Amino acid sequence: MKLKSTLIVLSLIAAPAFASDQVVSKTREQVRAELAQALQSGDMLAAGESGLTLKQLNPAAYPVTASAQAPKTRDQVRAELEQAIRTGDILAGGESGAKLNEVVPGRYPVVANASSKTRDQVKSELARAIREGEIVAVGEDGRKLNEIYPDRYHAAHH
Structure with missing residues (x-):
């Protein structure tokens, strides 16, 4: 019991040392500035399950970006x-x-789609996807097998 508590205390003491080795990517102010910019431009996701941004739901409320296409006649x-x-x-x-x-x-007329890959290329991609768990699992969440069972596919990623 004493060994367990000693290990826990040591790990708590050592955790900040390991965390300090990682590079800090953004400051709090940078994150706040990005949030303010996203809110102003409408690039924030809207509430709910639509997956749309605020600008997509209400385009009139946000300024038009320079990348907008020229109007068509x-x-x-x-x-x-x-x-x-x-x-x-x-x-x-x-x-x-x-x-x-x-x-x-x-x-309607048939639209011919030219395949850019050979049959062998497609077969090898499928075999790799199966081997690495890149196949979407059955269910409604859309997760891949390697996300659901990371232990089974851990060796494939390394």
Whole structure:
């Protein structure tokens, strides 16, 4: 019992020494300044489960950034809409989020996607992902196997 308490005390004394070896990345003031900037620009995540930023939810409340695209003319927008209607690249009705060319593919021209990888490359990537636990586990949380079972895949990361 005395050995346990001695080890606990020693580890508590040594902890700050080990922590001081790590590089301090930001000061408290820097973090506060970044927070203020994010709040001002609307880059903070909004409350709830949407995953959207404040600027995405309410774009009129935040200044337009310099990276915003130049506005399109009315004719450009109409041409894009006509192209999307012709190819079925618009959302189908309902809550599925599928496009018309996915729901009814026979009505629209086939879009050929050229594969940039060979079959062997894909097979080797899949084998590596399985070996390293980079496969998404079954469930709703979206975690990978190596996140759920780090002990099983620890050797693959090192």
